[in-house]
Amino acid sequence: xxxxxxxxxxxxxxxxxxxxxxxxxxxxxxCQVKINDEVVFDEPLSSMKTIAGExxxxxxxxxxxxxxxxxxxxxxxxxxxxxxxxIPKYQHLxxxxxxxxDSNEVWTLNIPNFYSWYHTITGQGxxx
Amino acid sequence: MLEKTFCSSPWFHIxxxxxxxxxxxRWAAWSEINTPKHNNISNTSLIGYMNSEVMNxxxxxxxxxVPMKLCDYCYNDEKNNRVSGRQKQLLKSVITLxxxxxxxxxxxxxxxxxxxxxxxxxxxxxxxxxxxxIGNTCNSACIMCAPKHSSKLVKDYEKLxxxxxxxxxxxxxxxxWTDDKKLIEKFVREIGELNNIKYIHFLGGETLYIKSFYxxxxxxxxxxxxxxxxxGTTTNCTVANADLENIIRNFQHVHLGLSVESFHKVNDYVRxxxxxxxxxxxxxxxxxxxxxxxxHLALRITPNILTIYHIDTVFEFMLENKITAExxxxxxxxxxxxxxxxxxxxVNDIRSKIxxxxxxxxxxxxxxxxxxxxxxxxxxPVINQLIFEYKHLLDKLVEPDDADSQRKDLIKFLKSFExxxxxxxxxxxxxxxxxxxxxxx
Numbered sequence: 001x002x003x004x005x006x007x008x009x010x011x012x013x014x015x016x017x018x019x020x021x022x023x024x025x026x027x028x029x030x031c032q033v034k035i036n037d038e039v040v041f042d043e044p045l046s047s048m049k050t051i052a053g054e055x056x057x058x059x060x061x062x063x064x065x066x067x068x069x070x071x072x073x074x075x076x077x078x079x080x081x082x083x084x085x086x087i088p089k090y091q092h093l094x095x096x097x098x099x100x101x102d103s104n105e106v107w108t109l110n111i112p113n114f115y116s117w118y119h120t121i122t123g124q125g126x127x128x
Numbered sequence: 129m130l131e132k133t134f135c136s137s138p139w140f141h142i143x144x145x146x147x148x149x150x151x152x153x154r155w156a157a158w159s160e161i162n163t164p165k166h167n168n169i170s171n172t173s174l175i176g177y178m179n180s181e182v183m184n185x186x187x188x189x190x191x192x193x194v195p196m197k198l199c200d201y202c203y204n205d206e207k208n209n210r211v212s213g214r215q216k217q218l219l220k221s222v223i224t225l226x227x228x229x230x231x232x233x234x235x236x237x238x239x240x241x242x243x244x245x246x247x248x249x250x251x252x253x254x255x256x257x258x259x260x261x262i263g264n265t266c267n268s269a270c271i272m273c274a275p276k277h278s279s280k281l282v283k284d285y286e287k288l289x290x291x292x293x294x295x296x297x298x299x300x301x302x303x304x305w306t307d308d309k310k311l312i313e314k315f316v317r318e319i320g321e322l323n324n325i326k327y328i329h330f331l332g333g334e335t336l337y338i339k340s341f342y343x344x345x346x347x348x349x350x351x352x353x354x355x356x357x358x359x360g361t362t363t364n365c366t367v368a369n370a371d372l373e374n375i376i377r378n379f380q381h382v383h384l385g386l387s388v389e390s391f392h393k394v395n396d397y398v399r400x401x402x403x404x405x406x407x408x409x410x411x412x413x414x415x416x417x418x419x420x421x422x423x424h425l426a427l428r429i430t431p432n433i434l435t436i437y438h439i440d441t442v443f444e445f446m447l448e449n450k451i452t453a454e455x456x457x458x459x460x461x462x463x464x465x466x467x468x469x470x471x472x473x474x475v476n477d478i479r480s481k482i483x484x485x486x487x488x489x490x491x492x493x494x495x496x497x498x499x500x501x502x503x504x505x506x507x508x509p510v511i512n513q514l515i516f517e518y519k520h521l522l523d524k525l526v527e528p529d530d531a532d533s534q535r536k537d538l539i540k541f542l543k544s545f546e547x548x549x550x551x552x553x554x555x556x557x558x559x560x561x562x563x564x565x566x567x568x569x
Contacts, residue, residue: 001130001229004191004245011233057234082227115234119222125500126326126358127236128140128220128256 015054016082016114020063022049026073034064045075061111067101074102081114090121130193131228135202135214136221138186139240139251142177143259144169146276146333148305150177152186154259154329155201155213169305174255174318184249191245210517211499219499220257256326260315262340263304266333268364270399271545272432272465275299277333288544295462295541306340316347325353329360329383336367345375354379362387362428366402368410376423383502385428385454386411389435391445394556398435400549415449424502427453432465433538434557437474440481443515447489452510454501458521464537468525471563475525482519491515535567543569 001007022031024045033041033051036059041051045067055061067075077099079087087109088099094109101107111117119127143151149166167177177183189196195203202212215225223231232238240253266273269280276299288296305311319325335341341361348354359375362385376382388407389395395404417423427446431439446453459465467475485491493516494509501510528534542553542564553569554561 001193003130003193004134004241007130007229007233008242008245010229011238014230014233016230057230082230113234113236115222115231116236119219123503123505124219124222125503126220127222128136128217128326 011058012056014057016057017080018051018053018055018061019080020051020065021078022051022065023076023078024048024073025076026069029073029075030068031075032066034062036060036062037064058113061114063107063109065101065107066104068104069102072102074100076100077107079109081111081118084118093121130232131225133193133195133199133203134190134228134232135199135217136223136235136237136241137214137217137257138183138190139237139244139253140220140255141217141257141259142174142183142255144261144305146261146263146304146306147302148311150180150182152183152198153213156198169311169315170308174258174315174322178253178255179250183251184244186249187244187251188249191241191249208521211497211501215499224499254322254324256324258325258327259329259331260344261331262306262333262335262338262344264333265304265338266364267337267366268334268399268402270364271541272398272430272459272462274461279333284545284548287548291544291547292540295464295537296544304340306338306344309343312340312343312347316344316351316353319348319357320351320353325357327358327360331362334364334367335361336363336369336372342371342375345379349375349378356380358383361385364388364399364402365407365410365414368413373417376417376421381422381424383424383426384414385426386414386451387428387430388442389429389431390438391441392438392556394434394438397551397553397556398432400545400551415451424504425451426502427451429453430459431467432459433467433470434465434553434560436467436470436478437557437559439478439518440485443482443485443511443518446511446514447485450507450511452501452507453514454510462541464534464541466534468528469531469534469538470525472527474559474563475522477559479519479522482515482522486515486519532567539564539568 018035020033022045024047027046028044031041031045032039035053036055040053041049065077077087087094091097091099094107096105096107116127137153141153143154145151148169150168150172167180172180199214202214205212218224221235221237223235240251244251264277264279266278266280269278269284273281275282275285282299282301285296285299289298330341332338345359348357357379358381359379360383364387389398391404391408393404396402414423414425418425427442429442458467491512496509498506498510498513546552553564
């Protein structure tokens with residue numbers, strides 16, 4: 001970028017990578033994944049599934065994972081955003097606060113602005 | 129390229145020098161500071177300075193990737209792979225150099241930058257980070273310091289001026305803005321009106337030796353503003369008193385920078401008339417206070433040709449006491465005290481001593497670059513980073529072309545001070561005898 005004006009021209013097109021890995025414990029577990037309210041996966045899960053995509057840089061990011069499990073089925077989650085580990089490392093910020101789904105409650109994680117959020121959760125210091 | 133020069137600091141930080149002059153940045157080069165056009169605390173408010181001609185011009189240049197002499201200090205640090213003030217300020221806007229475009233565009237300050245871009249550099253932001261210089265009153269006369277920072281050196285330089293007018297220029301003593309009680313009241317009132325100051329860093333002289341430091345802090349405690357403000361200052365560790373403890377306990381957070389060059393008696397020669405035993409005792413007092421409060425401690429070291437020889441004592445103290453060091457620059461002025469004028473055999477001695485420390489504590493170099501060196505969870509990696517940084521800087525030292533003349537100036541410089549202090553460098557650094565004698569000591 002030669003100057004700030006160039007940044008304004010490209011800002012709305014900038015994206016960051018999202019990579020969500022679903023690891024089933026058990027077979028044929030119905031599973032639905034929404035990213036920013038859009039269904040990106042909705043089928044029975046029997047083997048590890050990686051959902052990779054891009055989201056816009058400046059918008060909030062929401063994740064929702066819902067399974068319909070039979071005991072003792074479960075799904076383990078691994079999430080990276082912008083190649084940074086988010087789940088399981090910061091699973092305490094999800095609702096419920098786990099990386100291991102063993103109930104039919106919807107698992108959600110909401111990120112308002114990724115870089116500011118990540119700055120705060122990783123203890124990078126105060127924002128002016 | 130924007131990522132080489134852009135800094136977000138002018139959107140939230142300003143500095144006031146000891147004369148009350150406003151300046152754009154705590155890292156600004158001194159040559160820029162002495163320009164005559166400055167706004168002063170006596171005629172301009174903190175918020176007024178944010179939209180002054182100077183600050184609007186600085187922001188406009190930032191947004192248009194125009195390099196500024198004002199920023200040379202940071203450019204130089206980055207050229208030498210050191211963490212710069214710019215990087216530290218960018219981090220407060222959540223901008224990192226490794227992902228500059230994305231983090232700039234996602235910054236919580238993006239709209240502030242945009243506003244300035246279309247409004248000739250003006251801003252709607254208010255300062256949240258201040259550096260306040262309260263005068264040059266000091267109880268020390270460190271040889272590497274300058275009269276503008278030490279009232280004691282003013283007197284020494286007056287005595288030594290006739291020996292060498294270049295090495296010991298006469299300093300015109302200006303009035304400290306903090307001598308005016310009305311200006312202190314104005315300053316505290318404005319901070320209250322702004323209501324969003326997060327950090328104030330005070331500089332002297334010796335801050336803890338200056339009454340106005342306590343006056344300002346106690347007023348901020350009285351108004352309750354201290355509870356939301358982090359306070360920082362740097363001390364020569366000759367003062368530790370109950371008033372300071374009260375300040376530490378009443379501000380949201382206190383950061384104390386401890387100026388020490390070496391845990392060896394050579395510190396007494398350089399930081400005259402300090403006594404390393406007293407200084408160590410006071411540092412231990414601060415370390416105890418750290419256990420009881422939210423006090424953050426860091427050493428502030430600026431090694432020179434004399435103190436670099438015992439830098440290993442500093443590293444050992446850091447490792448033993450879990451205390452980091454920051455803003456650690458090799459000294460630039462007086463030029464004859466720069467470490468690059470040290471002969472290679474003495475440099476090799478130092479490198480060997482650093483290697484001993486590295487082996488003793490089993491330190492391993494990492495690729496991690498830590499920008500915020502005040503993180504409590506990263507004390508060990510920050511110490512580690514610093515030790516390897518020094519190791520590499522010493523490895524890369526090249527003897528300058530003017531080594532002979534600067535070494536002769538060094539002898540003249542030391543002998544001049546010794547003529548009024550009645551001391552002798554060889555008492556403190558016998559290892560330097562051959563080197564110093566060969567240049568006329």
